[in-house]
Amino acid sequence: MKVSDLRGILNYVPSYREKVFVIALDGAVLAGDNISNLILDIAVLWSLRIRTVLVHGAGQQIKDLSAQTATPISNYDGSGITDPATLSVALTAANRLTHEIMEGLTSVDMRCIYPNAIIAHPVGIIDGIDQQHTGKVERVDEDLLRRVLAEDIVPVIPPLGFDGAGRTFRVNSDAVALAVARALRAVKLIFVTANDKLTRGGEVIQHMSVDEAAAYQKSCPDEIPPELRSKVAHGIGACRDGIDRVHIVNGKVDEALLSEVFLNEGIGTMIYANQYQSIRRAMKKDVQSIQNLIKRAVQSQEILPRTRAMILQQLNDYYVFEVDRNVLGCVALHPDAEGRRAEVACLYVSASHENQGIGRRLLAYVEKVAREAGIEELFALSTQTFAFFEQKGGFSAVSPDILPAKRREQWEKSGRNSRVLAKDLRSQPATMPV
Ligand SMILES: CC(C)(COP(=O)(O)OP(=O)(O)OC[C@H]1O[C@@H](n2cnc3c(N)ncnc32)[C@H](O)[C@@H]1OP(=O)(O)O)[C@@H](O)C(=O)NCCC(=O)NCCS
Structure with a gap:
């Protein structure tokens, strides 16, 4: 990462x-x-006031310890039967690892704790076989974790859970991470693994929607390395449970965590929840709502006035953001006759709902629609929102000369002196909603 x-x-x-x-x-x-x-990297995230909870696995350490002590174990990844000997090895290996992580955090002046926040119960008998000490997460003590986080203390959670009687169960660490993320309504769940990005047909996958991830998991299971299968499955579950972003990142790469979180083109694969579910193509019944919505922006000259007839004529180009049948935002994408370039226009978010990511979602959505339609370049004209297009949408200011002749003529006649912005979709990465 550069300065x-x-x-x-x-x-x-x-x-x-x-x-x-x-x-x-x-x-x-x-x-x-x-x-x-x-x-x-974790210390840097905390310094930016990002509350991180660490959940760790211990499969490798359990395997190593069983080899060192010549203790035969029933499984090492927490997914099969855990007999008493395996539980004993798992307890030693996992607790040692928790301790090592806490040593590392202490060495960078961070306060940390191992909380008994995972309440588990036995998996029980499956296909007639008692899974013994293998557990399932029953619940996460959200209150305890929130209090710890509020005190600037990092919780470090091993793949172990307790039941009400104080018995210990081995639990799968990916399942623990998902349960914790769900309980705390985390905005990100990051699986730090020893594997590179996922691939499909030899092509690396930078990001995919949860639906694409589910289709990928179903159609090409063999392309997913065995060590990542549980991450992909739990990642899909997380996105479906309302966690916006799941990242699978190779922790062996230097600066992996920070690069993945902060760079547009992260170094891992990201699975994202469907953030576009509130966006749909406008219908005739929305025309009045669109006009009411943009009224204020028209008055302040942020947006050009549009008559009902004008909107109806290009209705297919308009998209609305709707919650509980209220139209809270809108945007239009007007492709040119050749289908090579398209104008992003009429981007507006109700003042009562600003700064919730809706504007970026609308912009990212029409960009996605444009890419899918083979559009090569987007452009936009703006008097007061050009910085938004530049900073949040990856657009750059360009000369009005790039405008199609008719649009250029309108631009001159309007006397609005709008700035012209463009984004080359062939060379620029896709904008992701927040
Ligand atoms: C611009 C607009 C669409 C943003 O919608 P939004 O839902 O509030 O935006 P998001 O929540 O996705 O993004 C908010 C971020 O954008 C920034 N932002 C908002 N308006 C901005 C502007 N005019 N210039 C630069 N940045 C802006 C916010 O400061 C915030 O930044 P942060 O995340 O770094 O804190 C909305 O403010 C709006 O409707 N403006 C008036 C209409 C307009 O001018 N439309 C353009 C005509 S083409």
């Missing part, structure tokens, strides 16, 4: 401040040399 990237980071920091990230550290990555760098 110049710090400026880019500032775009993200306000929206992440005081939010919870759950970081699920794989045992395999903690066995490597990069653990101290990962701890430093």
Whole structure:
């Protein structure tokens, strides 16, 4: 990461401040040399007031300890039967690892704690076989974790849970991470693994929607490395449960965690929840709502006035953001006759709902629609929102000469002196909603 990237980071920091990230550290990555760098990355996140909860696995350590002590174990990833010998090895290996993580955090002046926040119950008998000490997360003590986080203390959670009688169960660390993220309504769940990005047909996958991830998991299960299958499955579950972003990142790469969180093109694969479900194409019944919505912006000359007939004529180009049948935002995408370029226009979010990411979602949505339609370039004209297009949408100021002849003529005649912005979709990465 370069010093110049710090400026880019500032775009993200306000929206992440005081939010919870759950970081699920794989045992395999903690066995490597990069653990101290990962701890430093976590310290940086805390310094930006991002509340991180650490959940760790211990599969690798359990495997190693069983080999060292010649203790035969029934399974090492917490997914099969846990007999008493396996539980004993798992307790020693997992607790040692928790301790090592806490040593690392202490060395960078961070306060940390191992809370008994995972309440588990036995998995029980499956296909007639008693799974013994293998547990399932029953509930997360959300109150305890919130109090710890509020005191600036990092919770470090091993793949172990307690039941009401004080018995210990081994639980799958990915399931623990998902349960914690869900309980704390985390904005991100980050699986730090020892694997590179996911691929499909040899192509790396930077990001995919939860629906794409589910289709990928179903259609090409063999392309997912065995170590990542549980991450993908739990990642899909997380997105469906309202966690906006799940990242799978190779923790062996230097600065992996920070790069993934703060750079547009992260180094891992991101699965994102469907943030577009409130957006739909406008219908005839919406015309009045659109006109009412933009009235204020028209008066303040932020948006050009549009008559009912004008909107109806291009109704297919309009999209609305609707919650409980109230239209709270709108945007239009007007493609040119050749279908090569398109204008983004009439972007507006109700003043009562500003700063909730709706504007960025609308902008990212029409960009996605444009890309899917093979549009190569977007442009927009703006008098007062050009900085939004530049900073949040990746547009750049360009000369009005790039405008199609007819649009250029209108631009001149209007006397509004709007700035012209453009985005080349062939060379620029896709904008992601917050
Ligand atoms: C611009 C607009 C669409 C943003 O919608 P929104 O839902 O509030 O935006 P988001 O919540 O996605 O993003 C908010 C971020 O954008 C920034 N932002 C909002 N308006 C901005 C502007 N005019 N210039 C620069 N940044 C702006 C906010 O400061 C905030 O930044 P932060 O996340 O770093 O704190 C909305 O303010 C609006 O409708 N403006 C008036 C209409 C207009 O001028 N439309 C353009 C005509 S093409």
